[in-house]
Amino acid sequence: MPRKFTPKVVTANRLIEGDAVWLTAGDTWSPEMGDAELIEDEAVAQERLIHAQSQPGVVVGAYLADAVAGPDGPEPTHFREAFRTRGPSNYFHGKQESA
């Protein structure tokens, strides 16, 4: 039986800076996961991923990541994605600096 689809966001790293970004409903890339478009439909998710992959001059390595709705927009469900929203735990570097 195919696995039940769970909500997704489209995420990637920016080509020049290399930092993590998320695709918004307005077709921009945001450094904040909370701004991302939470996609509830599998067919839409595939379509949005293809759209992301068609922007090689902007982002690298786009993929679908699991997410859930939170009070301030989509939130990660896996610790790897949670790290991508913050930065490393050994230094106060990355996104947590500007948060």
Next chain:
Amino acid sequence: MYTYTDFDEAFVRERVAQFRAQVERRIDGSLTEDEFKPLRLMNGLYLQLHAYMLRVAIPYGTISAAQMRQLAYIADRWDRGYGHFTTRQNIQYNWPKLKDIPDILDALADVQMHAIQTSGNTIRNVTADHFAGAAKDEIADPRPYAELLRQWSTDHAEFQFLPRKFKIAVTGCAHDRAVIKAHDIGLQIVERDGEIGFRVLVGGGLGRTPMIGQVVRDFLPEADLLPYVEAIVSVYNLLGRRDNKFKARIKITVHETGIEEIRRLVEARFAEVRPAFTGVDQQILGGIRAQFAAPDFDALPVDGFEAARAEDPVFRAWVDTNIAPHRRDDHAIVSVSLKTPGQTPGDASSAQMEVLAALAEAYAYDELRISHEQNVILPNVPRAHLREVHRALKEAGLATANIGLVSDIIACPGMDYCALATARSIPVAKEIATRFEDLKMEHEIGPLKIKISGCINACGHHHVGHIGILGLDRAGVENYQITLGGDGSEEATIGTRTGPGFAYDEIVPAIERILKKYVEIRESAEETFLLTYRRAGMDPFKAALYPDKEKERAHAA
């Protein structure tokens, strides 16, 4: 130390210029990421979780003061003011921007360094014993051979697209500090009837399927080094499993083919390629060797050192822990720990790199080493200068006396940085180190190697840690497996798993239970953790780790 020839200089500069043009074409859209990725990997550039990462080779771990200073400059100018030294004698920058990489590579070329072949399915940075040239127990300095191999393997047309990456390590001592048995090819310099040669091992490796290297040739004459290594890589290039990434390393080729058949094939190939090596390589080796001549050692009196050692307990503790015997009695090998409890293993700030460079210039004949254990070595320090060196290190926060002890932990970057990681390693290392500092048990526990990897690829060498820790993702939660009894020395052994893994907040208490059990059951303070494990086996440690299971067993009996 080796100095670039005009050829080396032109080659490295040309490569930087090529990569500069490739980056421009990537940014202007002429190259797709699929086209660009192999090109950036060839030049050591990865894309990690939060940023790009540039891996710079420190060939055979040897680096001059000027080079160290330049690494500090790069960290300040283009990164976040620090660098991470790795288990393969490289330095990694965690925050560079794509557009700056060509400038960084030019800055490296200014001091005769590069990032070529630090990634990709090629022959990687050739590593060596970090005490090379200085060790008391050395037959010959392995670095001239490592440099010869570097020159031979760099851009070697036949070996740019191997089935998988290929790692070579060389040691000049019987006591192996370079983990040669866990390399694709391990070379041990040996002497037979007054002739220098190599014991050649093949098929070692850690990762998903850990294997100890096997002897393919017991004695290889010095002059046959390049053709023989070329024969091995050539045999692997044809036989290696390109169909399955997880089976593509030479360890699997050796395992599936059998060492006898590999030996037959290698010897046959060797017979074919040997005539092509007409002796030019040996002339080049001669030139290289001259550049690795020992420094003009200062014969300074050691009385002051002995007096200082007697009167200053902090200095004495550091000397007793961080100093290794030098080939000259009036000199010492200083290991500078990058493992101060609470710090990230292997990280050095730019300010610390500057201090290390200055110390190398003032007291150590301008030379430093990076160890695979992620520490920095001053290989040649007159004992007369040790106190001054210690004072300067202390000021820079670099005088931690813990080499070879519980807090001297190898840890890969793990999920704090690495895109391949399945769990974090750095915070686990930091917490173990601080925990045992709080317990004041470090010196009581004595010699111990803890090695932590944040995924199955084993960059943290966990399989050969006396205590190995492997971080995994178990159903979306970090989980840590423990192995015991691993050994990365000449008695190389793969550790044995204790049993079920531990959650993130359980792993440090688990390590504490193991070590308290060790202290309890050892026969004397001289019986190290590893020896105790070899004598007593897994059972007492299992009982300490899984007390509930023990109870169940007792009830069932």
